[in-house]
Amino acid sequence: MSSFRGKYVLLDFWASWCKPCREENPNVLKAYQKFSSHNFTVLAYSLDDSRERWEKAIVTDGLPWTQLSDLASWKSEASKLFGVTAIPSNFLIDPNGKIVARNLRGQELDKTLEKFIKI
Numbered sequence: 001m002s003s004f005r006g007k008y009v010l011l012d013f014w015a016s017w018c019k020p021c022r023e024e025n026p027n028v029l030k031a032y033q034k035f036s037s038h039n040f041t042v043l044a045y046s047l048d049d050s051r052e053r054w055e056k057a058i059v060t061d062g063l064p065w066t067q068l069s070d071l072a073s074w075k076s077e078a079s080k081l082f083g084v085t086a087i088p089s090n091f092l093i094d095p096n097g098k099i100v101a102r103n104l105r106g107q108e109l110d111k112t113l114e115k116f117i118k119i
Contacts, residue, residue: 005097008040008116010104012090013079015047016057021088024105025061028090031109032065038117039095041065047087049073092116 012028014021032042046069048054058067070076078084082091092101092112101112 004041004043004093006039006095008035008095008113009093010040010042010090010109011082011093012042012044013047013082013084013087014044015073015087016050016053017048018087022057022061024088025063027106027109029062029064031113034110035113035117035119036065038119040113040117043068045069045076045078047073047076047079047084 010028010031014025016022028042032040042065044063044065044067046054046067048057048069049071051069051071054067054069054071057063068078070078082089088103088105090102090104091099092104094100094116100116104112
C-alpha cells in the first residue's frame with residue numbers, strides 16, 4: 001500500500017468464483033476509467049485459490065489495475081488484516097492512507113468518488 005500513498009485507492013477484495021464480485025467489476029471499471037487520471041487507482045486482492053481461474057477472470061472482465069493474490073482463498077493474510085468476511089468488499093483509502101469509505105457499489109461508488117476527487 002505504501003507505493004500507492006498520495007492517491008485515492010479502492011482496495012477491492014474479490015474472487016473469480018464470486019458472482020456478485022464479477023457483476024460489480026463493470027462498475028469498478030467504469031469508475032477506474034473516469035477517475036484514474038485524477039489521482040485514483042484500484043488495487044484488487046483476489047481470494048482465489050487457482051491462479052488459472054483468477055488470471056482468466058482478469059482478462060475476461062478487462063481489469064487493467066494492479067491485481068494481487070496469495071492464492072490462499074479465505075486464509076489470505078490480507079483479508080484477515082482488513083477483517084474481510086464476505087466479498088465483494090472494498091475500502092476507499094485517501095492519499096494519507098486513511099479509510100474514508102467502505103463497501104461502495106454501483107452508483108454509490110461513483111458518487112462517493114465525486115465527493116473526494118474533483119474532476
